[in-house]
Amino acid sequence: MMNNDRTKGMRVLVLHAHPAPRRSRVNAALLAAARGVEGVTVRELYEEYPDFFIDVKAEQEVVAAHDVVVMQHPFYWYSTPALVKEWFDEVLTSGWAYGEGGTALRGKRWMHAVSTGGAAESYGPGSEHGFTVRELMAPLEATARLCGMEYLEPFLVQGAGRLSGAEIAEWAGRYAARLAGLRDGDGEPLGA
Amino acid sequence: MGMVNLWGPDKIMHHEHFFHAALVYLAAAVISVPLAKRLGLGSVPGYLLAGILIGPFGMGLLGEDTAEVMGFAEFGVVMMLFLVGLELEPKLLWRMRAPIFGLGGMQVVVTAVVVGAVGMMMGLSWQGGVAAGLTLAMSSTAIVLQTLGEKGQMNGAAGRNAFAVLLFQDLAVIPILALLPLLGGSVEGAEVGVLGGLPVWLRGVMGLGAVAAVVAGGRYLVQPVLRWIAQSELRELFTAASLLLVIGIALLMHVVGLSPALGAFLAGVVLAESEYRHELEADLAPFKGLLLGLFFISVGSAMDLGALGARPWVIAGITVGLMVLKAGVLWGIGGRFGMATADRSTFALSLAQGGEFGFVLVAMALQGRIFGEEAGEVIQLGIALSMALTPLLFLFDERVVRPRVSGKVEEEGREADVIDEKHAVLVIGYGRFGHIVGRVMETVGIPCTVLDSDSEQVELLRKIGFKVHYGDATRLELLHAAGAGHAKLAVLTLASVEKSLEIVRLLQRHFPQVRILVRVRGRLEAYELLDAGVEDVFRETLDASLEMAVAGMRHLGVPGHTAVRAARQFRRHDEGAVRRMAAVRHDRTAYLSEARRSVKVLEEVLRSDAVREGRDDGWSERSEK
Numbered sequence A: 001m002m003n004n005d006r007t008k009g010m011r012v013l014v015l016h017a018h019p020a021p022r023r024s025r026v027n028a029a030l031l032a033a034a035r036g037v038e039g040v041t042v043r044e045l046y047e048e049y050p051d052f053f054i055d056v057k058a059e060q061e062v063v064a065a066h067d068v069v070v071m072q073h074p075f076y077w078y079s080t081p082a083l084v085k086e087w088f089d090e091v092l093t094s095g096w097a098y099g100e101g102g103t104a105l106r107g108k109r110w111m112h113a114v115s116t117g118g119a120a121e122s123y124g125p126g127s128e129h130g131f132t133v134r135e136l137m138a139p140l141e142a143t144a145r146l147c148g149m150e151y152l153e154p155f156l157v158q159g160a161g162r163l164s165g166a167e168i169a170e171w172a173g174r175y176a177a178r179l180a181g182l183r184d185g186d187g188e189p190l191g192a
Numbered sequence B: 001m002g003m004v005n006l007w008g009p010d011k012i013m014h015h016e017h018f019f020h021a022a023l024v025y026l027a028a029a030v031i032s033v034p035l036a037k038r039l040g041l042g043s044v045p046g047y048l049l050a051g052i053l054i055g056p057f058g059m060g061l062l063g064e065d066t067a068e069v070m071g072f073a074e075f076g077v078v079m080m081l082f083l084v085g086l087e088l089e090p091k092l093l094w095r096m097r098a099p100i101f102g103l104g105g106m107q108v109v110v111t112a113v114v115v116g117a118v119g120m121m122m123g124l125s126w127q128g129g130v131a132a133g134l135t136l137a138m139s140s141t142a143i144v145l146q147t148l149g150e151k152g153q154m155n156g157a158a159g160r161n162a163f164a165v166l167l168f169q170d171l172a173v174i175p176i177l178a179l180l181p182l183l184g185g186s187v188e189g190a191e192v193g194v195l196g197g198l199p200v201w202l203r204g205v206m207g208l209g210a211v212a213a214v215v216a217g218g219r220y221l222v223q224p225v226l227r228w229i230a231q232s233e234l235r236e237l238f239t240a241a242s243l244l245l246v247i248g249i250a251l252l253m254h255v256v257g258l259s260p261a262l263g264a265f266l267a268g269v270v271l272a273e274s275e276y277r278h279e280l281e282a283d284l285a286p287f288k289g290l291l292l293g294l295f296f297i298s299v300g301s302a303m304d305l306g307a308l309g310a311r312p313w314v315i316a317g318i319t320v321g322l323m324v325l326k327a328g329v330l331w332g333i334g335g336r337f338g339m340a341t342a343d344r345s346t347f348a349l350s351l352a353q354g355g356e357f358g359f360v361l362v363a364m365a366l367q368g369r370i371f372g373e374e375a376g377e378v379i380q381l382g383i384a385l386s387m388a389l390t391p392l393l394f395l396f397d398e399r400v401v402r403p404r405v406s407g408k409v410e411e412e413g414r415e416a417d418v419i420d421e422k423h424a425v426l427v428i429g430y431g432r433f434g435h436i437v438g439r440v441m442e443t444v445g446i447p448c449t450v451l452d453s454d455s456e457q458v459e460l461l462r463k464i465g466f467k468v469h470y471g472d473a474t475r476l477e478l479l480h481a482a483g484a485g486h487a488k489l490a491v492l493t494l495a496s497v498e499k500s501l502e503i504v505r506l507l508q509r510h511f512p513q514v515r516i517l518v519r520v521r522g523r524l525e526a527y528e529l530l531d532a533g534v535e536d537v538f539r540e541t542l543d544a545s546l547e548m549a550v551a552g553m554r555h556l557g558v559p560g561h562t563a564v565r566a567a568r569q570f571r572r573h574d575e576g577a578v579r580r581m582a583a584v585r586h587d588r589t590a591y592l593s594e595a596r597r598s599v600k601v602l603e604e605v606l607r608s609d610a611v612r613e614g615r616d617d618g619w620s621e622r623s624e625k
């Protein structure tokens, strides 16, 4: 059941996906920050399923028990790391997430927290990558919408490779604040 | 009988006759059967031909006792029905009750009526007509099952229905045997076993009792006894027990006046779910084959070609007429039961002959003077000739009819049937290892035929509810009986590498279509199997140790995906190394240098993975340009 009374505290789930956490700077910091926010559940998908064999039922139960799902990951080839795709393919089953009787996600909120190597200026029309990040993430947005979820503006950390330690710490602070806001019912869905 | 004297000078004279006969029979079989097979005729006409050749109308090599030999050889039919029963689980039999009584009942009744009417038109009394009709309604279980089996059609629609009809005929023989003496007017004409003198009701009770004894004995007595014998681990003792079992049942049935073949069939069905099914099959199959061969040889040698010479046209007419009639009735019934054209033709043509029970019935009818000597002789000859012509009908069906009418759909249907009966996977060795393999396969709906040679283990697993068969898979016959001929996969999980190698060689030689997977303990055993040409070799220690390494690394804080990849990397490298080293292991210097090279390659691989772990990926730099 979704929680419509947003002042009461939304249950926030962070699903973190990084295949090589040892080489992560940005996501490692964001993850640590998320762990410090009260009322936020954190799961590391690559630790749960290092062999890619996802426990569908367990994942569905966890998701069902939360109101907001944050998928946190680095931007890999203009998309998510592979395990996130596998997660979508396996967990979002017909009759649960979509299709007949598939109402488990309806009314929940969905947000991506993404770090990109490319700086903000390298995205958008006429830029190096040629598309906006939102355009590139269209499949993820459409997925969330099909399942009846509110798609929130992604939390973006860009130019990841050139951030100093201090800058990363700042981003981590902002991330913690954003998660706390989600818990307290903040955040507007993006218009379709 | 003193063994010492058996080969003494005077004893040998006594046995000379036996050996002489054995020599003639065996030589005739060994020469003519392969010839017939090479001509595409199957074994049955080979044996019949052998019989004609050595019989009184051929070279006349046989003594006076051919009838006795035939009686002995009829035991082959008993054994065949026991083996057929073994392949039919009670559930399957229950599912077949409609074709048995529907198809079979109609075949016997309609054929008997039509043949009887023709017989009366040719001058038989009505009693004679009934007797002749019932006699000629019988088909030859031996020929039909043997040939359908050889042609791999037993599990198709035609094979199943033919079998149902034959089974009904075997059942019908019992009341017919009781009926014939009544037709002759001499009530006590039927000499039924040693109980002949008892009142009918008592005989009925004893018959029922015997059947109950066979069922109960098969259920509760035979299994533990076989288990006990299997534990002695003497192969020939198990064979002896198998023979004892069938002979015992046959005699019991004979004593109470029931058909031994039917009793044996029943016992087979009861034992079809036992763990010794495959072992029994493997042990009895050669005896069955030889005895049936002997039976056909004696049918061939008993054919009175003299009578044929005297009235060739009459007899030819009767034989052909009989076959056309029977095939016509079967064709019509097959249509009524909705069989597809191709199956219908096989069904009709395969059962169009007279059968071995026919001979028995004719003999009885003659005894009761239901019809005359002359009619009896003609009928006997008609049966024998129609049996001899059957292989030609099979050939006609296979080469002419089937190719013309069978569409693709029917063939697909047939194949699926076969798989349903004989499983595609053979798991040999069902200990801790094979057990897991088998169970995983079952979860995705791949049923396995399971063999294990440890009788206690088999018993235990059966108690838990697994379908496991007892047997030593280093025996070719057992592999045959377990369906290796139809299998796609053989999973060998035995602890002994010598046994595995032995089975691998058997499979490679006799069942080249089977893909072989073998469990071994470690590297050295892996080398041997790789040498033998097996590609799928599984070291039992490899995966567990890798899993352990992953768990250990993760406890130390290595990220899960990194740990898993490291283990997989090692595995891939090591599997390659084992295969390369297997090739050079007999050359010490080559082996050592390959080993050194291998270690170096592994280091390099792991290092390049570590480099990948470096942070600088270039995505942020690019945007500066």
Ligand SMILES: Cc1cc2nc3c(=O)[nH]c(=O)nc-3n(C[C@H](O)[C@H](O)[C@H](O)COP(=O)(O)O)c2cc1C
Pocket: A018, A023, A024, A025, A026, A027, A028, A073, A074, A075, A076, A077, A078, A079, A115, A116, A117, A118, A119, A160, A161, B617, B619, B620
């Ligand atoms: C396989 C791979 C693909 C990547 N693809 C992109 C990409 O398409 N766009 C981009 O801006 N950065 C890309 N990057 C850079 C990562 O997004 C960047 O290193 C990451 O966000 C940094 O976060 P971290 O410190 O948590 O690893 C890629 C990096 C890797 C390893």
